[in-house]
Amino acid sequence: MSAVVALIAGGLFGLGLVVSDMIDPARVQAFLNVTGGAWDPTLAFVMAGALVPMLLAWRRAKAPAKPALGGTYPAPVGAIDRKLIVGALLFGVGWGLVGLCPGPALAAILVGGQSVWIFVAAMFAGFAIAGLMKRP
């Protein structure tokens, strides 16, 4: 049951990326590029649209309430540390370079040709490298 719900949620997420056109790295870069003379604010509208359902969801996702299919709601996370800043910085540089972040990269894999495959393969290599760095 959990897997079916996750499949539907993944599908809705992918649909949102296509409908909003955030699946197109050119449009994402057109938001990030503020000096090119053709600034495209679409990403800000997408963020605004996405935040509304989640603002409502977090209001419900509080103890003693429990998720519908079991488990518990995630506890608030820890402090702001150097790892958070360094990680976000590296991610931002990669995002700015190509215009792809993990969601759109995966969503584009069957519709975007071999460039997307190369990016996603490198991204998974990056996941693995970060995993190795975490080990003592």
Next chain:
Amino acid sequence: MVFDSADALHGLIGGALIGIASAIMLLALGRVAGISGIAATIFSRTNAHRLTNIAFVVGLVLMPLIYGLITSPPAIGITSDLVLLIAGGLLVGIGTRVGNGCTSGHGVCGLSRFSPRSIVATLVFMAAGIIVASFVVGMIR
């Protein structure tokens, strides 16, 4: 590609779908829909959420293809060469794991929770992305 009011509307609707998908993950499964975190575990046999994560990724990967077959395939504009694609992919992969989140986890799910960590992370990756796309990409392209 010139921004117009239809783009704004599609952005809001598409964004709402992304938010609803994230709300389903949270309210049904108690999970934060961070794509980097979800994707990074699909090859991990020890992860307790592996099956749901694989299911989520399958939906995410298939839906644009299905949508493209019904309407018209989405345009994917990539101008990066091989070196840039590999460098960008590695940076996104390493950075999202080290920083524990990406545009969805920190951006959508974290900001809506008013998480100080996510607010800081989002400001940092937004600033880095804007600087690189505005001043670096033009030089190396």
